[in-house]
Amino acid sequence: MKTTEKISNHQQKNAFEAGPKSKAIFKDEQKYIAPGVQSIALFSELVMEKGEGATFIDADGNKYIDMYAGVGVASLGHGHPKYAKAISDQVAKINTGSFTTKHRRDYCKTISEVAPGNLNRIQLYSSGAEAVEAAIRLAKSYTKNNEIVGFWGGFHGKTGSVIGLLDTFKREMGPIMSGVHSVPYAYCYQCPFKMKLSNCNLFCADYIKKALKQASAGRIAAFLIEPIQGTNGNVVPPPGFLKAVWEIAKEEGALIIADEMISGFGRTGKMFAVEHEDLIPDIITVGKGMGNGFPVSGLISSDEIINAKPFSNPSGSSSSYGGNPLAAAATNTTLNTIIEDKLVEHSKTLGEFMMNKLRTMQEKYRFIGDVRGRGMMIGVELVKDRETRENLDKHITRALFDECLKRGVMSMCYSHSIRINPPLVITKEQAEEALDILDESFGIIAKRFNLN
Numbered sequence: 200m201k202t203t204e205k206i207s208n209h210q211q212k213n214a215f216e217a218g219p220k221s222k223a224i225f226k227d228e229q230k231y232i233a234p235g236v237q238s239i240a241l242f243s244e245l246v247m248e249k250g251e252g253a254t255f256i257d258a259d260g261n262k263y264i265d266m267y268a269g270v271g272v273a274s275l276g277h278g279h280p281k282y283a284k285a286i287s288d289q290v291a292k293i294n295t296g297s298f299t300t301k302h303r304r305d306y307c308k309t310i311s312e313v314a315p316g317n318l319n320r321i322q323l324y325s326s327g328a329e330a331v332e333a334a335i336r337l338a339k340s341y342t343k344n345n346e347i348v349g350f351w352g353g354f355h356g357k358t359g360s361v362i363g364l365l366d367t368f369k370r371e372m373g374p375i376m377s378g379v380h381s382v383p384y385a386y387c388y389q390c391p392f393k394m395k396l397s398n399c400n401l402f403c404a405d406y407i408k409k410a411l412k413q414a415s416a417g418r419i420a421a422f423l424i425e426p427i428q429g430t431n432g433n434v435v436p437p438p439g440f441l442k443a444v445w446e447i448a449k450e451e452g453a454l455i456i457a458d459e460m461i462s463g464f465g466r467t468g469k470m471f472a473v474e475h476e477d478l479i480p481d482i483i484t485v486g487k488g489m490g491n492g493f494p495v496s497g498l499i500s501s502d503e504i505i506n507a508k509p510f511s512n513p514s515g516s517s518s519s520y521g522g523n524p525l526a527a528a529a530t531n532t533t534l535n536t537i538i539e540d541k542l543v544e545h546s547k548t549l550g551e552f553m554m555n556k557l558r559t560m561q562e563k564y565r566f567i568g569d570v571r572g573r574g575m576m577i578g579v580e581l582v583k584d585r586e587t588r589e590n591l592d593k594h595i596t597r598a599l600f601d602e603c604l605k606r607g608v609m610s611m612c613y614s615h616s617i618r619i620n621p622p623l624v625i626t627k628e629q630a631e632e633a634l635d636i637l638d639e640s641f642g643i644i645a646k647r648f649n650l651n
């Protein structure tokens with residue numbers, strides 16, 4: 200661990216301090232909970248008592264604008280009345296078992312209507328990683344192949360089949376699943392080939408094709424790709440990259456699994472992010488915002504693929520909690536609300552407004568190297584130098600996080616790649632206020648750390 204990572208709230212000058220009630224409960228829990236909880240919870244030391252829409256209120260009564268939504272989970276925000284009613288009505292009736300419910304029937308039908316192309320079947324799980332594992336199982340069932348291709352900087356959970364594709368989590372966890380290949384993603388701002396988009400001619404896609412010819416045993420079951428990389432910093436690939444990957448997969452006889460865990464259900468201003476490029480994957484994995492906090496995930500595929508065996512054998516695709524009555528109530532209510540309240544459109548328009556505001560800040564602060572995103576999935580990359588694009592140090596971004604918190608904004612700005620994913624219900628006023636506070640906090644760190 201680097202020294203900067205060790206700096207706790209108490210050691211850091213000008214640090215944010217949680218109120219006494221939050222602090223007491225947080226400290227007590229720390230004695231018993233495993234280390235390794237989400238950074239945002241660890242750094243803030245806050246206990247959230249309740250929420251309303253895109254705001255939180257902590258145990259000491261302090262209010263925060265939520266700019267992270269539990270990493271894209273709280274699509275309807277907090278304390279949504281329709282959602283609360285649906286879940287409490289359901290839990291009072293029945294909450295376990297895998298029998299069909301009306302909610303589940305309705306949900307599956309709506310999914311078949313809103314999912315792209317011929318993707319008309321869904322199976323439900325409980326966590327993102329589990330859904331991705333199931334998608335890999337389905338791809339292997341259908342293709343009878345066994346290799347999986349992932350992308351640098353990708354994130355798909357921390358379980359066995361995908362851990363080999365991740366940058367860091369695989370360290371000391373070997374041996375990893377065999378037949379896993381990791382190839383570059385078109386992260387143009389930090390191009391792994393140091394090229395410029397204006398004249399690279401999508402060199403990375405060409406490289407992927409050639410690299411796989413060398414590395415693969417010719418039995419690729421699936422390419423697993425985020426249409427926009429979330430954990431890597433809301434990285435949007437340039438036009439044409441995804442299409443090129445789709446073509447390579449086709450040539451290899453492999454399926455495309457689009458992991459839309461974060462980007463799905465309106466987050467990017469379309470129901471699914473693949474729609475921005477008019478692409479239809481073979482399987483989409485979904486989770487997070489689909490259940491607005493209820494632990495539910497899923498995979499969506501076509502009749503043809505999802506019937507592959509052994510995946511489709513009785514009990515072959517199911518799990519204990521996947522699609523149980525509570526999950527069905529949560530997903531059905533969330534999706535219906537997203538559609539009825541036009542949250543996909545809201546994500547697009549307000550997301551554009553936010554991006555423009557961030558671009559104006561970029562003109563003011565040279566350490567804002569890149570502003571990118573789609574809808575309400577926005578990334579801001581902070582650099583020491585716009586030429587070298589070397590990222591800002593962690594102790595500076597940690598100070599930025601504290602300055603935002605002090606002013607009532609909860610945002611994932613503790614790393615050089617700020618990820619802005621507010622609840623889809625955030626209002627324009629709230630978004631504006633949060634970005635004004637971010638602007639003010641940028642000004643403070645610029646002065647404190649002598650950034651130009």
Ligand SMILES: Cc1ncc(COP(=O)(O)O)c(C=O)c1O
Nearest residue numbers: 326327328354355356429458460
């Ligand atoms: C794209 C993507 N896939 C899969 C996952 C794993 O989801 P979970 O944490 O629910 O296992 C994540 C989590 O951040 C994700 O961003």
